[in-house]
Structures are given as structure tokens and as C-alpha cells.
Amino acid sequence: MAQGQAALLLLADGRLPAGGYAHSGGLEPTVQAGRVSDAAGLERFLVGRAETTGFVAAAFAAAACERVARDDTAALSALESELDARTPSPELRSVSRILGRQLLRVMSTIHPHPHFARLGTVPHQPVVMGVAAAALGLGPRDAALAILHESVAGPAAAAAKLMRIDPFDVHAALARATERLDRLADAAANHADALASELPSRGAPLSDIAAEHHRSWNVRLFAS
Amino acid sequence: MRWSAKLSTLVPDKPAMEENSMAKTTPTNEHRALRIGVAGPVGTGKSSVIATLCRSLSDEFVIGVITNDIYTDEDARFLRSEGVLPAERIRAVETGACPHTAIRDDVTMNLIAIEDLERDFAPLDIVLVESGGDNLTATFSPALVDAQLFVLDVAGGGDVARKGGPGIGGADLLVINKVDLAEHVDVDVGQMVADAEKAREGRPVLAISRKRPETTSQLCDWVRQLYRAYVDGSHAPVDPGPMAPHFHATDDGGHVHSHEGGHTHHHHGHE
Numbered sequence: 406m407a408q409g410q411a412a413l414l415l416l417a418d419g420r421l422p423a424g425g426y427a428h429s430g431g432l433e434p435t436v437q438a439g440r441v442s443d444a445a446g447l448e449r450f451l452v453g454r455a456e457t458t459g460f461v462a463a464a465f466a467a468a469a470c471e472r473v474a475r476d477d478t479a480a481l482s483a484l485e486s487e488l489d490a491r492t493p494s495p496e497l498r499s500v501s502r503i504l505g506r507q508l509l510r511v512m513s514t515i516h517p518h519p520h521f522a523r524l525g526t527v528p529h530q531p532v533v534m535g536v537a538a539a540a541l542g543l544g545p546r547d548a549a550l551a552i553l554h555e556s557v558a559g560p561a562a563a564a565a566k567l568m569r570i571d572p573f574d575v576h577a578a579l580a581r582a583t584e585r586l587d588r589l590a591d592a593a594a595n596h597a598d599a600l601a602s603e604l605p606s607r608g609a610p611l612s613d614i615a616a617e618h619h620r621s622w623n624v625r626l627f628a629s
Numbered sequence: 630m631r632w633s634a635k636l637s638t639l640v641p642d643k644p645a646m647e648e649n650s651m652a653k654t655t656p657t658n659e660h661r662a663l664r665i666g667v668a669g670p671v672g673t674g675k676s677s678v679i680a681t682l683c684r685s686l687s688d689e690f691v692i693g694v695i696t697n698d699i700y701t702d703e704d705a706r707f708l709r710s711e712g713v714l715p716a717e718r719i720r721a722v723e724t725g726a727c728p729h730t731a732i733r734d735d736v737t738m739n740l741i742a743i744e745d746l747e748r749d750f751a752p753l754d755i756v757l758v759e760s761g762g763d764n765l766t767a768t769f770s771p772a773l774v775d776a777q778l779f780v781l782d783v784a785g786g787g788d789v790a791r792k793g794g795p796g797i798g799g800a801d802l803l804v805i806n807k808v809d810l811a812e813h814v815d816v817d818v819g820q821m822v823a824d825a826e827k828a829r830e831g832r833p834v835l836a837i838s839r840k841r842p843e844t845t846s847q848l849c850d851w852v853r854q855l856y857r858a859y860v861d862g863s864h865a866p867v868d869p870g871p872m873a874p875h876f877h878a879t880d881d882g883g884h885v886h887s888h889e890g891g892h893t894h895h896h897h898g899h900e
Contacts, residue, residue: 422735427725507737566726624700628723 412541416512416534417551419558424507428500429567429627430454430560434615436567444574447564451557451578455589457609459556461491462531463593464605466552467545469535471597474544478523481532483601488529491606494613496620500629505530512537530555546594553586553593566626662693662753663859664743665852666732666769668796669780671762674806674839676704678780678848679757681839683713685849690754690856693746694719695739697731697761704759718750728761736773743773755856765794768869775866776855778802781825787816790825790834798828799869802835802851809838 419425432450435441441450465488472480492498505528512533513521518540524533531552538548561575596604616629667675676696683692692714696704702721709716722742724731731739739758747753758774760767769777779800781789784807790797797803803825811818818836825834835851837844858864 420734422737424735424738426727426730426735427723427738429725507741510737510741563725625723626700626726628725 409541409543409547412543413538413547413551416537416541416543416547417554417558419555419562421508421511423504423511425504425555425559426562427628428504428559429563429629430556431612431615431619431629432560432563433567433625433627433629434619434622435611438615438618440611442568444570444578447561447568447570447575448578448581451561451582452585453609454560454612455553455557455582455585457607458492458612459553460589460593461488461605461607462534462552462556463549463589464596465529465531466535466538466548467594467597468599468601468604469532470539470543470545470548471535473520473523473536473539480601481523481528481536482525484532484604485525485529487601487604488531491604491608492613493608493610494616496616496629497613500616501529501531502527505533508533508537512540516540544594545597546590549593550586550590553589557582557586563627662743662747662756663776663856664756664758664774665855666758666760666774666777667780668732668760668767668769668777668800669762669804670764670785673762673780673782673785675759675762675780676707677839678778678804678806678837679759680708680711680713681845682757682849682852683708684711685845686755686852687714689853691750691752692718693750693753693756694759695742695746695756696721696759697724697728697739699724699726699728699761704761718746720746724761728763729767732758732760732767732769732773734770736770739773755852765789765792765796768795768800771866771868775859775864776801777869778804779869780804780806782806783808783811783816783818783821784814787814787821788824790821790828793828795869797825798830799832799867801855801867802833803829804848805834805836807838808836808844809840 415421432441435450441447465484469481469484489498492501506526508530509521509524509528520536520540524536534552535548538551557579561579564570564575565572619625619629667679669675679694683694686692694708694714696702696708696719698704698721705719705721708714708719720742722731722738743756743758746756760769777800779796781797781803783805790805805818805821805825808818822834822836833851835844835847837848839845855864
């Protein structure tokens with residue numbers, strides 16, 4: 406972990422211009438439905454997200470990183486379809502590909518690398534994260550940690566706009582989550598060389614339903 | 630008249646262009662439209678200005694529009710309902726309640742939207758990008774647009790132009806809209822224009838109303854002129870910048886600089 410720490414910070418930084426600020430990670434419809442209304446609720450939401458879709462994304466990021474590092478290009482498209490299969494909501498599949506495309510656009514511009522040519526035009530965000538990590542000389546665990554960080558930092562940043570909450574409480578929840586994210590990144594990295602079909606498939610059905618409702622709203626602050 | 634310029638003729642080896650033209654194209658785009666940003670506070674008439682431009686210029690240019698709404702895709706819907714362009718050439722980008730970020734700090738979403746539009750409807754001549762209504766400090770990054778106009782209106786107060794700021798001071802064109810309302814809100818349009826011209830150090834100001842066709846035709850002429858300059862390579866994008874001109878005290882007495890023209894200053898020792 407000592408090697409590449411600066412590159413990992415670059416990749417995980419919310420200020421990387423990859424359009425993440427337009428998304429709430431499902432927090433907006435969850436707040437609207439009354440399922441999150443205070444700091445404790447937000448913390449439960451963040452933990453739930455990290456443990457379910459965040460962990461799945463982390464495993465796919467780790468797997469993409471591992472595969473591209475050993476030149477297994479064909480395996481990347483298998484990851485794409487396996488991740489589609491683990492994302493029941495069409496809306497969330499679309500969001501993941503939009504964010505992936507944006508991340509690809511940024512990373513291939515700021516740090517050109519032959520790896521990026523192996524991705525399709527609209528790849529899933531975790532797969533791009535894995536490939537970008539490899540392009541920066543990072544390993545599968547780094548890729549997993551970056552996407553886990555993104556999975557909680559995104560909705561945490563959106564919380565201040567969506568609910569009445571003290572920003573210090575938001576970041577206290579993130580601080581308490583750090584050990585969990587490290588643990589999840591370890592576990593995700595352990596799957597890096599597993600068959601795509603054997604990668605974790607934890608689900609968050611309420612998030613899928615909320616995303617579909619959210620898309621139908623006429624007025625919303627966030628794109629997802 | 631139908632302009633259709635190839636990218637190769639638009640990005641010549643002119644230092645002025647090279648230095649300033651940060652707007653990127655994808656390798657698949659051999660055609661690159663002139664990209665014009667429209668910024669300004671909420672309710673000043675950005676959508677209306679765009680509708681006017683589309684209505685008046687669509688016989689001469691193939692135009693596409695990207696809107697950036699704060700909460701909805703209402704601006705895109707408004708423009709589609711106006712029937713000024715084929716509906717599919719008007720697309721909305723959702724900016725997550727950060728309209729200023731989407732045109733300045735993190736332009737990736739808008740950049741991709743523009744490139745998609747240019748690819749899907751090639752060859753486009755002009756893409757108009759409407760910022761979500763924000764505040765007086767929000768301006769477009771030169772990475773996103775080639776030129777920008779900033780829209781104020783008389784109903785927002787006659788003193789707003791005098792306050793200056795990056796959009797008012799540095800946009801390629803300042804539009805003072807709804808001048809037909811001036812008498813109802815006790816604003817002296819002549820004075821507002823004079824204030825604006827002073828804040829802009831000679832850059833153009835147009836006072837317009839969609840109810841006075843002679844004023845909107847001036848706006849259209851400005852766009853035609855800009856397009857010609859863009860095509861012949863003489864248009865040099867400028868950056869209104871996030872900062873107003875300011876003074877630096879130094880050992881040799883200090884200097885004033887303006888942060889314009891994509892010119893980058895490296896400040897040492899006093900930040």
C-alpha cells in the first residue's frame with residue numbers, strides 16, 4: 406500500500422472532474438421516501454451501500470484491474486455483462502455506464518495509457534476504475550478501495566443538500582466507516598482472479614426500486 | 630448561406646488559437662461546431678435568448694442546444710415546445726444542483742453531451758450551451774465553449790451591470806434583456822448600458838427585447854460575425870475567469886493584471 410498512495414488519492418478524489426457531483430448514490434429518493442431522516446439514518450444508509458452494491462463494485466474493480474494487468478482483454482467484456490446481471494434496475498445500469506464513460510474520458514485524457522483502448526465506449530464505472538487503477542500502476546485492492554470510497558463519499562456529499570444535517574456528523578460517519586472500507590477492500594481484492602460469474606452478487610433491492618422511482622420525478626436535485 | 634467547416638481548417642497553427650483553444654474533440658469528430666455558452670442569473674431570459682437565436686438563425690446554420698437545468702429538464706422542454714429546432718437536437722444535462730461546477734470546474738458531462746450531439750447530427754455549425762441559472766460569478770470554462778454571452782435583465786435591477794464581476798466584465802458579449810420592461814421598473818437603460826460598457830472596458834453590450842425585432846437582429850448579427858471569425862481562425866477564445874482584475878503589491882511597486890485571454894500567471898511568494 407505504500408507504493409502508489411498519491412496515485413490512489415488522485416483517483417479517489419471527489420474533485421477529479423468526472424461528474425460524480427451530479428449524483429447522490431440513491432440518497433435523494435431514500436430521503437424523500439422518509440427512510441433516512443437524520444445522521445444515524447444516513448450512517449446506516451452509507452454502511453448498507455458499502456456492504457452491498459459498494460462491495461460488488463469493489464470486487465469488479467479489483468477484477469478489472471487484475472485482468473487488464475495480465476492483458477486479458479476479453480475478460481473485461483465478461484465483467485461488463487456480469488455486472489449488468491447484478492444490477493436489476495435499468496436506471497442504475499445506465500447511471501453506472503454514464504459515470505464510467507465520464508471517468509474514462511477524464512482518465513484517458515489526463516493519463517493516456519493503452520489499457521483504456523481495451524474498454525468499450527460506455528463501460529461500467531467499477532470496470533473503468535479497475536482499468537484506471539492499473540494504468541496508474543495501482544493494484545486490485547487499490548481499485549476496490551477507490552470505488553468503495555466513491556460509493557460512500559458521493560451520497561455523503563449529497564446529504565448536506567438533501568437533508569437537515571450537520572456536515573461534521575456526515576464526516577464523522579465517514580470516519581467511522583474507514584476500517585469497514587479497508588476490510589471490504591481486502592475481501593473484494595481476494596476475488597480479483599475469480600471467474601466473472603463467481604464474483605460477489607450482494608443486492609440492495611430498495612435502492613433498485615428507489616432509482617426507478619427517482620427517474621420518473623419531474624423535479625430532482627440529483628441525476629441519480 | 631450554409632457554413633460547413635472542417636476541423637482541420639478551424640484549428641490552424643496560429644499561436645493565439647493554440648494557446649487558448651482548450652476545447653477538446655474526440656478523434657471521431659472530424660467536424661467541430663462553434664460552441665457558444667449562455668450564462669447569467671436565474672430568470673434573466675437565457676432560454677428566451679436561445680429560442681430567439683434558433684428561430685432567427687436556423688435557416689443559415691445547423692444548430693444544436695444543450696441545456697443545464699438545476700432541478701429539471703424544464704429549459705429543454707421549453708425550447709422543444711417553442712418548436713425552434715427539431716426536438717432531438719435539444720438535450721438536457723442534469724447538474725446535481727451545481728450548475729456552476731458543470732460549466733467551470735468539472736465540464737466532463739457537458740463536454741460529452743456536446744460531442745454526442747455533434748456526432749449524432751454532424752455536421753452541426755453551432756452548439757449553444759445554456760448554463761443553469763446561477764449567480765454573477767459563474768462563467769464557462771474555455772475548455773467547454775469558444776465564446777460566451779452573459780445575460781442580465783433590467784428587472785433584476787439597474788445597478789447590477791455596474792457591479793461587474795467575471796461574467797459581466799469578461800464575457801464575449803453582455804446582453805441586457807427585457808428592455809421593454811425598463812419603464813415599469815424605473816431603470817434607465819442608457820445608464821445601465823453605460824455602466825456595463827465601463828465595467829467591460831469596451832467589450833460589446835447589447836440591450837435587447839424579444840418584442841423589439843431590431844434589437845434581436847443585432848444579437849443575430851453578433852453571432853454571424855463570431856461564426857465567421859471562428860471559421861476563418863481569427864476568433865481567439867478568452868476566459869472571463871473566476872477572478873476580477875486585481876492589484877499585487879511587490880517590491881518594485883506592484884502591477885495590475887487582468888487574468889484574461891487564457892493567460893496564466895504563476896504567483897510566487899504572496900499567496
